[in-house]
Amino acid sequence: MRTIFEWIWLVPVLPLVGFLINGLGRKHLSKTMAGIIGSGTVLGAFIISLLVFMAVKDGSGAVTVPLFTFIDTTSLHIGFSFGADALSSLFLLIITGVGFLIHVYSTAYMHEEPGKDFAKYFAYLNLFVFSMLLLVMGSNFVIMFIGWEGVGLCSYLLIGFWFTNNNYNAAARKAFVMNRIGDLGFLLAIFWLLSKTGSVEYSEVFSSATLQKLSSADKTGITLLLFVGATGKSAQIPLFTWLPDAMAGPTPVSALIHAATMVTAGIYMIARSNALFSMAETTQHIIAITGLATALLAATIAVKQNDIKKVLAYSTVSQLGFMFLALGAGAYTAAVFHVMTHAFFKALLFLGSGSVIHAMGGEQDIMQMGGLKKKMRITHLTFLVGCLAIAGFPPLSGFFSKDAILLQVFEHNKLLYALGLLGAMLTAYYMFRLYFLTFNGSFRGTDEQAHHVHESPAAMTLPLIVLAVLAVIGGFVGIPEVFMANGDRLHHFLAPVLSSEKAVHGVSHSEEMLLMGLATGLVLVAVILAYVQTRKVVQKENTGFGKVLARKWYVDELYQAIVVQPLRQLSAFFNSIVEKKGIDGFVNGVGKAVQYSSRQIRLLQGGQVGVYVLLMVLGILALFIIQMFL
Amino acid sequence: MNAIITTAVWGVVMMFGGVFFKGKDTPRYAAIAGIILVLIANCLEMNDQVFFSPDLHRMFEFKPFGLLFNAVAFACTLLYFLLNGRDVARVGSNVSEYFALIFFVLCGVSIASSFNTLLTLFLGIEIMSIPLYILTGSDKRNLKSNEAALKYFLMGSFSTGILLLGIAFIYGGNELASFNINDLNLAGRMPAMIGVGMLLVLIALAFKVSAAPFHFWTPDVYDGAPTVFTSFMATIVKAAGFIAFLRLFSKSFGVLHEQWQIFIAIITAATLVIGNLTAVFQQSVKRMLAYSSIAQAGFMLFAIFALNDDAREGLILYSAAYSLATIGLFAILIRLEDYTIEGFNGLGKRSPVLGVTAVIFLLSLTGVPGTAGFMGKFYMLMAALKNGHHTWLVITAVLMAAVSAYYYFRVIQAMFFREAGTLSAEPRDITPGFKLLLIVAAALVIMIGLYPEMLLYWLHS
């Protein structure tokens, strides 16, 4: 049993090696080689992860594997060490598993790139996997933070992968900067922990002895700052606007980073710190409300988007909101469960949309699509599965995870539940709107596009199929008690880590069934509504509230007005007034004053002896006067 | 005693030698030989080898400090003769007499460093001053030289009057009825008459060392006098003035230091500010150096302000550093036709030796570490701070030192960072010997800067 943990360092190192080989040899590697190296290293990591997962499942749970000392001073001890427990091993599986599929998919999707860029792409992707693995494997907050910033960097690199386009670059920059805002919160939280507990190791920080030392203000402060970190990475209000823009990157990247893995880092972090969060009620409320607000806001925006990837992006934001809602309600397992199922179906949806875009020759506007179900059978089927899963049709995976969340929220607060239900309806509506517009009806694009449309190659469809299967069966690890005793295996698996999970007591089985029925019914209504509305496609300008939604609630404009512009004006003020006229003006003014006084004093030297003598005599008198007064 | 006698005798020799010297260069060689002789004589006395030992009736007192200063002054004069001997000959036809006058000035310098009564002080100062009036006006056809001589003479005489009035009051207030500077039995209390006398003497000496507000003669005289004599006046003579100043005030009034320190502080501050600030504006390097000499005098005044051992050692160091650098700079300046700063443009490229040595001299004057000038300033500041509570004065001084970088570095900038204009004439008469001497002087500046003990060794042993 021990042996596999001794090899655990290989999990992140393999992708790192892939990154180095692809990165350094990008000019010399053939596309095939680059693809094999890229995917192969992740596959290797997946296999080890699987072994680790099995070991954790069978074994006693948490294992810490110290690698080397990172920072060790009199007051600060940070080891570079990895931890393997239920939570991290589950995430390892998701990351490497979905990651591998997306690597494979990418070999086909990116095939038209020149060889150099192809290898570069895989290098970035591998680097991302490496960082993400660090993030979840670290046994302390600093290692997590290293991965945390690392994934942000990779996200930046991949969003701006086609760096010729400056809009893409701007999107990449926006993503990085917004992430950094969150990172600052995370960082401050780490410092707070350090200054109060003297440690960043999970095992020490979350021990009950340590937790008792913290005052409630400390707990609230730390958790709030951690949550600020999470809002950045997981695209929650107020730091969510980067994620839709991040769709500028290649679609597989969107699938991997901006749907399945990176954006869930915030959930991972909070779930990881559940012991702390459960003791901070205020923060819990804030998380729940923020999550729900994000879910609804993003869902309403998604309703009016016409870009296939944008819809999915807002959908992701919305789903992440649900997860935060769960976290806020203390339903950590449900949140993690949703992370997992979401990884499956959202990756599936993104890859499916990638397949569509690939087939359409780069077209992303769903108004230009339609009727693709005949031409792209596999894509269509798998996409449909994804839509059903995300909408929460039983017994697909989304049903179970969403149900778990809603159930606990119901217990937590009825109003939140009601709004959550609304969110679920909206989800079903915009997803099926997307589905119908894309695959149903008649083709609305140009003839050229119509001619071009084709089913994608096997390297792309195979991952779709695998993910579709997972999206169907992924929910069975968490079957609620009401259907099957001890069906919620995920809960039992995660229990040692998520020990502060609130158990559901106040809802009877019949109530639970009723709630499920209600949710499913509402979703069905939403789907029908979507079908009805998309039967006749009319291109028309959005007006009134629709326009507000189409323009994304004007959030970007708001940020421009209240943050970006003032900052720019302040900087301009600093630069042109304070710096040039103020400080430098003062420094130069000293020089000028010296020159000026020099010109004035020289006038004493008028050349007339009489004046000189007079001045001397005055000097003498002055000295005598001074003497008299002393 | 040796120095006083030899300088006086050699002065007379040079004066009459003018009749007999035939060759064009003979007076120069004689002067060089004479100064070497004087230097040797002084060094002999430093090792207790005295030519005569008449009963001086406590009129003089020869202490290592004064003798060391003499040695520094004579060595600088030797360097000055070697560098500028030819230029002295260029001023006018009475070459031998010029050298004679310089020797008489040196006689005054040796008196100023060893006087023991107010009478000898007066004599020393007058022996220094009167030949300088003549030297200032030695370029007889030049109106500037005339004007400078007249100004110098009138104001110098005026200050002599003040000095004498001061001496008279001190004498009147001294119950021992003595002119001897050690006999002033003040014992913690300053009689009014002595107080007035002291202040008058202080003013007269401040005039001699060109301290503000009694400095007005300095720029005009230094500017108007033939450059070669300005070089001499501004360095060795001024340093001797300080030695006399320090000697009188430490011996006579040292016990009441606290009471008059404030006057020195005021004068020091005024000198530093006026000297440095006015120098900033100057376009002519010669005039700039005149103001710089005022500014440097401000620093040397710290010796009198502080009046402790560090100050005395510092004064020697400062004199040597300042004299070496200024003599070197004037030597270069004389060889240039154009005295404006533009005249220095591109000198570093045209003549690297001149450029580099000039930079070293200028850095020394600025007080950059590693040069003698730094050590001088360093000792002065150290002495001043040791003395107590006038930190503000020290801070003023260092800020003014920073201002001084402004005008010194303008010359450096001209030499190295600007291109020579088409009108810039080549420096004339640059012989290998001249270059070698400059290098020696620059090397001395650096060696003293790195190891001042080299100079002060003799005081400590």
Add this chain to the structure above:
Amino acid sequence: MEIKWYIGLAVALFCIGVTGVLTRRNAIIVFMCIELMLNAVNLLLVAFSKMHALAAPATADFVTRASEAQVFVFFIMVVAAAEVSVGLAIIVMLYRNTHSVDVNFLNRLKN
């Protein structure tokens, strides 16, 4: 007479000299005023000498010392003579070049 009268006289003479230097423009007269200053000092020195001699016990050493001031006066006279010769020479030279002995006539040297 008390010493203060001598002091008063000498200082008055001195101040007259100073005033002359300040007000007159003719180099010769300025020079004469300076001489007046010197002579005021001479007067003062002699007066002090007498004062000390009267005030003190008449030991030989003290009398010698008290008379030093009178010797000093001679030195001042000699030095003044030397100054006169140099000064007049300068003034003559100036007159030759400019045909003026006005001290303010020449002011080429200024900033």
Add this chain to the structure above:
Amino acid sequence: MNCNTVYITFPELLIWFPLIAGLASFFIRNQGVAKAWAILASIITLCISLTGFLYTDMSAERDFCLNNVSYEWLKYIGSSFALGMDGMGRMLTLLTAISFPVIFVATYRKSYAGSGSFYGLMLLAQAGLMGVFTAMDALVFYIFWELALIPVYFLCSRWGGERRIPATFKFFVYTFAGSLLMLVGILYVYQHTLPIQGFAEHSFAWKAFQNVQLTAGQQNLVFWLFFIAFAIKMPVFPFHTWQPDAYEQSPAPATMVMSGIMVKMGIFAVIRWLLPVLPAASLKYSSIVIGISVAGMIYASCIAMMQDDLKRLAAYSSIAHIGLMCAAVFTANTTAMQGVMVQMFSHGINIIGLWIVIELIEQQLGVRKLSQLGGVAHKAPVLTIMLVVMALANIALPLTNAFVGEFMMFSGLFQYSIWYAAIAGTSIILAAVYTLTMIQKVFLGESNALTGKIRDISWNEKVILAVLVIAVFMVGVFPQPMLDMVKDSVTAVLTKFRNG
């Protein structure tokens, strides 16, 4: 301790060798020879410095003997020519030793008229810097402090840009005025020291300075005299205005020396000569100093966002980074202090790397305006990668060297005050903004007529930048050796500080 068997110590070698090599270089007329000589000399210096590390595991006594030396110098005023290296000195001399060959090789392609003098002055500056970092006597320290400045002044004034003369002159006078104030401070402290040995009443020795007893009022006065000098050198807001001009106008190697090493002199001096000597005043004014440092970080970051000139951008970014170091030093926190130590080294490496890239661009294209560049990445991918790594290290991305330092510094700052840490923290966001904007405007996007001509870097530049990149990651991933190296210095300083 009996050090009779030691003939020459490492600090001496580190000072004398570049000094002599530099002086010799003035007499070299041939440009190629001068370059080769400078590279050779600097590599030998590096070897000397590295050899010093081979001896660290010997006995403490032997180690002391090899790294400390004191010659009688001005014994009557109590100053001796004392040099010594502790961990901090070792680290900074290593930085100095590494930087110069890197700079020489990286700028090999560029030719300077009168290169003998050019490289001579560079080597003299190196000697001066070595002296600053090893001086164990206040007077010696002061002298080297200025000696490091003079060659740089000449370098900048002679080989700089168009407005070099006023810009470098401002730089010189500004720092010179500051140093003179420090001199007053040194002398003031000196008056109150006890003699270490021998003839003098007082002493300039570091030990004597450390043990000096000053009243609160005296400390307050001296504190500002010292601090202003150091603040100008670092420079921290609002004493920084000489810096952008000087960096912009200086020749690239001089800029690298200034920003890579010389600014560390200020931080170093605070740690060695300010905190232990004036503990009470440092404590008293720490909040003010940290306040202006933090304000300066934000201020400089804001201004950096507005810059259109690569050099000025780097200059302002450097001011922001130095502000953090300055703030961290004054928290008097062990973690922060160690962070500062690492960061001094890291910042040196990073900023030199950044300057090299900027210089390479300017050399080829003749411009460094963000608005005129763009799309460099198309033609010069390797250059771009190197710059991106350096830039990311500069904004303290984890696993780069700067992260370690900044993490520790922020951690210390946080313990000092959560608000200072939070406000200072916003600068890491702003740093991301201006750094990424710079990358975007220079390297990304479409290439234009100008940047279309750029060639990728040659092998020597590649090697040098690769070395720097490796250093970035080495320190970033394994900072512990460096932390161990400076541990003793930090402990010593803080023990003194807390007791005093």
